[in-house]
């Protein structure tokens with residue numbers, strides 16, 4: 001066995017959902033499980049959190065239907081809504097809670113009103129992110145049209161923050177003001193993890209945490225540990241060979257690292273073929289037998305090389321890429337990316353185990 005493992009922790013997910021619930025107060029909490037539960041496995045996350053949250057959010061229909069077929073009974077919010085008439089029919093049949101972000105989706109609902117007790121439909125408003133959402137000038141007429149469609153139950157108005165994670169956030173106040181002005185007395189929803197953690201005025205009727213549930217900090221400059229979030233996945237591998245290199249020797253493709261002194265190098269059974277980021281630079285933290293050390297040389301498809309100098313480690317020793325000793329946020333920072341991407345780009349190759 002190669003020993004490359006992704007340990008997934010349902011207890012950590014539950015702990016983090018309770019942290020989110022506590023911060024949310026009386027607002028409903030929908031856990032975002034899109035992109036296969038941020039790479040953790042949407043089914044595993046939904047099972048773990050079903051008793052902790054009020055609903056789940058996914059991006060696209062296939063993700064919602066997979067959870068529906070699994071027997072998940074909590075509401076499933078379809079964040080990008082239906083893409084065509086067939087998807088609308090499937091969404092209605094599965095009683096999904098759907099978002100509409102464009103006038104063409106409202107027109108489709110008018111032409112094909114859902115039969116049955118009332119499909120919950122949220123209107124997504126563009127409050128400044130300029131990605132998905134209807135323009136504010138059109139919102140009143142689109143809401144009136146939605147509210148007139150038989151078989152539609154207008155669920156409220158929602159929007160998404162562009163900068164809620166940033167310490168210097170110059171946008172959220174304006175975005176929130178615009179959302180509340182449009183929503184009026186209707187239910188509204190705005191908060192992602194960052195806003196849930198630091199912006200209580202934005203909680204509204206329903207909060208939509210994602211990344212914090214997966215044990216990563218949503219806030220610039222604050223660690224997950226400070227926010228009392230638990231680790232939900234630990235990526236590990238094993239040392240499969242050890243080399244001694246002399247001053248002047250280089251390591252790996254492109255010879256991107258050259259020893260300035262005698263160095264013991266561990267070759268580790270993980271690479272970008274497993275989803276470890278290829279652009280991780282020299283110095284990216286890893287832990288060998290629980291002791292922090294660093295990546296040296298370029299990441300290969302199946303292997304990486306790490307500094308074992310001064311460490312009690314040999315072939316077979318365990319190497320943590322992220323988890324308990326090295327946080328995923330540290331690795332993301334070293335790689336110039338975010339934990340979301342590291343989670344989502346793991347391949348099926350590491351063996352999944354439940355911790």
Ligand SMILES: Cc1ncc(COP(=O)(O)O)c(C=O)c1O
Nearest residue numbers: 032160192193194208209210211
């Ligand atoms: C519409 C919407 N709401 C909520 C979230 C959750 O965001 P986060 O994972 O930062 O909490 C996302 C994620 O991108 C989203 O697209």
